Amino acid sequence: MSVSFVIELLGTVAFTISGAFSAMQKRLDAFGVIVIAFITAIGGGTIRDVLIGYTPVSWMRDLNGPIVITITAVSAIFFKKYLKNFKITLFLFDALGLFTLIGIQKGVDAELNNGVCIILGTITGCFGGVLRDILLNNIPLIFRKEIYATACIIGGGIYFGLRHLIDPNWAKVIAIAFICGIRILAVKYDLKLPVW
Template sequence: MTAWNIFEIMGIVAFAVSGALTGIQKRLDVFGVLVLALITAIGGGVMRDVIIGNTPPLTFRDPTFFIISLVVTIGVFFTYRWLERYKNTIQIFDAIGLGAFTATSAKLALVHNLDSVCIITTVSVITGIGGSVIRDVIVKEIPYVFRQEVYAITAIIGAMTFYYSQMYFASPIPLYLCFTITTGLRLCCIKYGWNFPVIGRDSEESITDSQKSGHNF
């Protein structure tokens, strides 16, 4: 088993756990949780394959990812109470999945002779955030990437690291660097609360405070 295969499996497992936990928190039934886990795990990869012309998507040609997602989801059914004891569990698994998919997608783009920093970065970001965006839209939440969360930027930095490092280091070192930097940055954002500013936030808060004060009178 190569480093690429390991990262692919890590990404599938991490995003499947993230999707399953989200489904459980949103009180979906068993089928709903399973579907959400599958979409989170394979959604970004399907979008990537369509974009780079790797069709039909790998997920539909090889059922391995479906099977892994199914097994992981069943495991979450029995362990979710234990997992939920830890703060930010979903975000931590999301960070691991983001790093793994960013790295493998950058490598796959290069394998398909898409040797351009713009293409590699775009494909990596779409793969890394695609499943999570679809998951959040389904459960009617604003995706992390569209909030003040520093999310997609970490994938961009990781993908660019892969592109430039592969010029100087032999495989699989660029893969490791991309995964480590993307996941590490995302975990730092979670731990230290690094966020982008929200436009108009102060004015909205001021209006809200004024309204509350008016009601008090």
């Protein structure tokens, strides 16, 4: 089991918990919580796969994802009280950067333009949360308050700026670190994009 594999599973766990908590706040039944958690975790990657024609989509090819998601969602329901105290949000930052770079890599593999790859990365990182919010009948959080997506786009730009200058894997690590850093600073200093 490689390091990157474990990291990807941790990212999936983080997204699953975020989906499960939003669903429990809206008082959905157990099945609803699991489905929303599932869609939050695989939604971004699924939209990406459908848009580039990589079908059957990723989670149908590797069952580790669905199994981890189901176990995590069920655990979130049973251990709700204890989980509250985790710093879920901090945990999520890594998942955001990670998923963004996974999405960018898929775009590169499909030989798409760099700009399109950054969009695919942003979709992978952010659109699980968009689907979660639509299903729970909220205006997606990403469009209202936070700078998730801006962080993904900047991180994507950094990756493409660096990958021919240094080892591409290091370019990825730096991009992920930037995405996490921007998010942490934004939360800490309550940075927001301007609203009109």
